[in-house]
Amino acid sequence: MGPPGAEEEALRSPVVQDVLSRDPARVVGAAWTVLGTRDPAVLTPVLTALPAIESATAGLRLGGAPAPDAGHLASALERARTLGRGECLCTCYPGDSCYEPEPEREQARGHVRVEGTATDERQRVDDGVCVCTACGRGYQVEHGGGHHPGWRWTPLG
Ligand SMILES: [Zn+2]
Structure with a gap:
């Protein structure tokens, strides 16, 4: 539990207001905002307001294809x-079928450094190693292709 008033303050966060709006477009937009940032100013209010968010979004139909947007919301809350839990946010990369970000986009956000990339015949980055700029963990990142158009992040070592 945070200090008194922390929840009231969290409820004033624009992202939290969007998630609580029950407007699917706003909820999904807020989920993507959360998924794209490591900024505690954005994430801490979401954490504080989780109980309110969980009840406001229970049973809410978000749609989304091919990946259901409910999965993006679940990933955002996770x-x-x-x-x-005090864990580095890079630990969210592996095993999350709804959020497997493109390595170069994560690098542009300053979250990882892309090292040792390999390119396929179309010169697109296909395989590489990313190092988290916050904790130094390394990840093997592979482009799925075919039925799995996202990216697979596998911890190294
Ligand atoms: Zn990390």
């Missing part, structure tokens, strides 16, 4: 919980 990201806030990860911060709450």
Whole structure:
């Protein structure tokens, strides 16, 4: 539990207001905002407001294809919980079928450094190693292709 007033303050966060709006477009937009940031100013209010968020979004139909947007919301809330556990947010990369970000985009955000990339015949980055800029963990990152158009992040070592 945070200090008194922390929840009231969290409820004033624009991202939290979007998640609580029950407007699917706003909820999904907020989920993507959470998934794209490591900023505690964005994530901490989401963590604080989790009980309110869980009840406001229960049973909410979000749609989404081919990946259901409910999965993106679940991934976004798990990201806030990860911060709450004191774990590095890079631990959200592996095994999350709804959020497997493109390595170069994560690098542009300053979250990882892309090292040792390999390119396929179309010169697109296909395989590489990313190092988390916060904790130094390394990840093997592979482009799925075919039925799995996302990226697979596998911890090294
Ligand atoms: Zn990390």
